[in-house]
Structure formats: C-alpha cells, structure tokens
Amino acid sequence: MTTMSVDRIIEDYLGRLDAALDRLPASRRRQLIAEITEHIEYGKSQLPDQTESAVRDLLDRVGQPEDIASEALAEEPQQVEKKLRHGWIVATPALVVLVLGGIGAWAVVAHDHQGTPPPRHVANTIPKTTTAPTSAPSTTAPTSAPSTTAPTSAPSTTVPAPTGPTLATCTSAVSSYYIPPVSWFDGGTISSDQGVGYGCMNQEMLANAMTSVVNAHATPTSAGVASGQYALNSAGQIIVPNGEVIALYQDVCNVEPTSTLCVNG
Amino acid sequence: MAQMRRGAIEYCVLALLRDRERYGFELTRALAESDGLVSSEGTVYPLLARLRQDELVETFWQESAQGPPRRYYRLTKKGREALETFVVQWNSFRNTVDTLIEGGGPP
Numbered sequence: 001m002t003t004m005s006v007d008r009i010i011e012d013y014l015g016r017l018d019a020a021l022d023r024l025p026a027s028r029r030r031q032l033i034a035e036i037t038e039h040i041e042y043g044k045s046q047l048p049d050q051t052e053s054a055v056r057d058l059l060d061r062v063g064q065p066e067d068i069a070s071e072a073l074a075e076e077p078q079q080v081e082k083k084l085r086h087g088w089i090v091a092t093p094a095l096v097v098l099v100l101g102g103i104g105a106w107a108v109v110a111h112d113h114q115g116t117p118p119p120r121h122v123a124n125t126i127p128k129t130t131t132a133p134t135s136a137p138s139t140t141a142p143t144s145a146p147s148t149t150a151p152t153s154a155p156s157t158t159v160p161a162p163t164g165p166t167l168a169t170c171t172s173a174v175s176s177y178y179i180p181p182v183s184w185f186d187g188g189t190i191s192s193d194q195g196v197g198y199g200c201m202n203q204e205m206l207a208n209a210m211t212s213v214v215n216a217h218a219t220p221t222s223a224g225v226a227s228g229q230y231a232l233n234s235a236g237q238i239i240v241p242n243g244e245v246i247a248l249y250q251d252v253c254n255v256e257p258t259s260t261l262c263v264n265g
Numbered sequence: 266m267a268q269m270r271r272g273a274i275e276y277c278v279l280a281l282l283r284d285r286e287r288y289g290f291e292l293t294r295a296l297a298e299s300d301g302l303v304s305s306e307g308t309v310y311p312l313l314a315r316l317r318q319d320e321l322v323e324t325f326w327q328e329s330a331q332g333p334p335r336r337y338y339r340l341t342k343k344g345r346e347a348l349e350t351f352v353v354q355w356n357s358f359r360n361t362v363d364t365l366i367e368g369g370g371p372p
Contacts, residue, residue: 028314035289035310038336042290045332061297063305072311 006055010040013059020069024076032072036062182210183224210240219251222259274302275312275321276355279340279348282322286339289313313338321347 014037021029043058044050062068210229220230220238230238236249253262274296281287281295292313293306303309316322321344326334340348 031314032310035313035336036307039290039293039306039310042288042332042335061294061306063307065307067304068307068311071308072314075311075315 006044006050006052009052009055009059010044013040013062013065017065017068020065021072024069024072028072028076032068036068182229183221184219219255220247222252222256222262225252270302273355274309275316276348276351277302278309278312278316279321279344279351282338282340283345283348286325286337288327288335288337290335292338316344320344 014033017036018029018033021032024032040058040062043061044055047054047058224230225232225238230240230246232238232249237245238247238249238252239245253259256262277296277299278292281292287295289310290306293303293309296303296309297306313322317324317338320341322338323341324336324338327337329335
C-alpha cells in the first residue's frame with residue numbers, strides 16, 4: 001500500500017463526509033469537516049505504520065460519515081430548518097422569474113417567427129469556458145484564486161486572510177487551502193461568512209465549500225471579487241477557484257450599482 | 266436511555282476539560298473509550314461545535330513539538346458554572362435513583 005493510496009482512502013472518506021453533511025449550514029459544515037480532517041491527520045501521524053489496514057481502522061474509530069451527519073443534524077435542527085426555509089425564499093422568486101422569463105422568451109420567439117426568418121445561428125453571449133486553472137494552487141488560496149481581469153480600479157476592500165495550517169502541516173494529497181471569507185449581497189445587506197477560515201482540504205473540497213456558501217445566498221459582492229474571494233474572467237463571469245461560474249458580473253452591478261468596481265468598470 | 270446519555274455527554278465533555286485543556290483528538294478518544302458513551306470519535310465534534318456556539322467551551326491553537334499545531338478546547342467561565350450546577354443536580358438525581366433501585370423506595 002503506497003502513501004498515495006492511503007491518502008486516497010482518507011480523501012474518499014472526507015468526500016463521503018462532505019456529501020453526508022449536505023443539509024448543514026455551509027459554515028457549520030466547513031467547520032466540522034476541518035475539525036475531523038485535523039483529527040484524522042493527527043491520528044494518522046501517530047500511526048507506527050501507515051498501512052491501509054491501520055488507516056481504515058483509524059477511520060472506523062472516527063465513525064461512519066452518515067452517523068456523524070446524523071449527530072450534527074440532531075445538534076442543529078433550528079439552523080437546518082432555517083437553511084431550508086432560506087432555500088425556498090431564494091428558490092421561489094427564482095422559479096417565478098424562470099417561468100415568466102420562459103413565457104417572455106416564447107413570446108419574443110413567436111413574434112420573430114411571425115415577422116422575420118429565424119437566425120441560422122444564435123450565439124451564446126456568455127461563453128461556457130472559463131480561464132480558471134485546474135492545477136493545484138499554492139498554499140495560500142487568496143492569492144491562488146484564478147487570475148482575474150477585473151478593472152484595475154476595483155475597490156481596495158479586502159478581508160484579512162485567516163491564519164492556519166500550511167501545506168507543510170498537511171499531507172500531500174489532502175493539501176492545505178485557505179477558505180477565504182465569502183461575502184454576498186443578500187436582499188439589501190452585504191454579509192460575510194467567515195466560517196472556519198482554513199483547513200487541510202483538497203481543491204475539490206475547497207470549491208465545494210465555496211460554492212455551497214455562494215449557492216446558499218443571493219449574489220457575490222464586488223468586494224468579494226476585489227479581494228479574490230471570487231474571480232472575474234474576461235467573459236464577465238464570476239467564478240470560484242475550480243472555475244465554476246456562480247454569477248455574472250452584471251448581476252453584481254445590478255445589486256451594487258454604486259460600487260467602484262461597477263462605476264469604473 | 267439514549268436521551269439520558271445524550272444529555273449527560275455534554276457534561277462529560279465539560280468535566281474532561283475541568284482541570285486542563287485538551288486537543289480534539291485526545292478529547293474525543295477519551296469519550297469514545299468510555300464504555301457506551303459515544304458510538305464513535307467523529308460524533309463528538311458536532312457536540313463540541315454546539316458547546317462552542319453556546320460559549321461553554323472555546324478553542325485556541327497551540328504549537329506542538331510533535332507535529333502540526335493543534336486546536337485545543339478549554340472550559341469557559343460559563344461552562345464551568347454549568348458543570349458545577351450539573352454536578353449538584355446529578356448527585357441528587359443519582360442518589361434518588363440508587364435509593365429506589367437498591368431499597369425499593371420509601372416504606
């Protein structure tokens with residue numbers, strides 16, 4: 001059993017845990033994963049031989065991800081209920097917009113068909129490709145976020161990077177990334193989710209943590225773009241470290257039209 | 266019994282922290298090795314999160330000579346007071362139950 005395959009077993013376990021904790025509020029979920037990751041890494045460092053059986057025994061002692069999730073949900077029923085309610089609050093207007101948008105689009109298409117011949121090719125104004133890197137970033141995620149083409153006059157608002165374990169304190173497979181504080185515009189208020197701030201986790205987990213927070217809220221903020229919590233690519237898409245598109249630049253400016261990023265952009 | 270165990274575990278955590286701070290691994294292993302108290306080490310962390318949220322415990326990082334920095338848990342003033350209150354109530358409760366079980370209750 002090689003070191004890499006042992007690390008893979010741990011990664012798989014943490015992936016299962018991440019999925020099992022899906023119903024928890026994002027910050028709690030990240031906090032719990034960070035603590036259990038620390039637990040596993042410490043336990044692993046104490047093993048005389050890091051064999052597959054020893055690591056599996058360690059994970060057995062930690063427990064089944066589903067049991068941990070069940071315990072976590074039992075400890076936080078109010079928060080989960082709140083999250084579910086929030087999901088409906090966000091989803092319901094979105095559904096209405098989607099339905100109305102669909103009706104509107106149908107009306108426009110129907111009108112075009114009556115007056116002019118349909119275009120031979122309708123270009124997608126928002127390309128699907130992104131400029132996000134797929135390789136592992138460096139140990140400090142705020143500076144390892146995808147390169148951005150945001151206007152140089154972007155506001156200087158930054159959220160201090162949290163301190164925590166560095167790559168040297170984590171295994172090669174479960175690399176260390178900062179989870180930057182994520183800010184969002186949520187119905188008139190700009191908020192920030194500090195979460196645990198950091199932890200030993202791989203790029204996929206980092207991206208999941210970022211997107212789960214962003215998906216739980218309305219729109220990322222221009223300050224978030226400026227501080228590298230999200231990146232802005234040349235297509236005007238707001239993306240998280242794995243390159244996933246989470247919003248459009250225009251969406252941010254629609255809710256923050258007076259921000260420096262939008263005024264000067 | 267499960268409900269009683271669940272209610273008691275958090276005070277067991279506070280009791281483990283009464284005399285000194287402990288890091289997560291040490292704390293959860295001590296609880297997991299106490300017969301029948303918790304099903305696994307990982308299930309203690311949601312409880313620790315709640316205790317921290319309730320300001321009964323707090324965490325801090327400390328360098329370790331044997332590896333990476335560790336997150337330690339320690340009792341807060343509020344946590345110490347909660348533990349002291351529980352100890353009084355528990356002793357009374359335990360004595361009552363013991364009396365009933367061993368002697369069959371008052372004549």
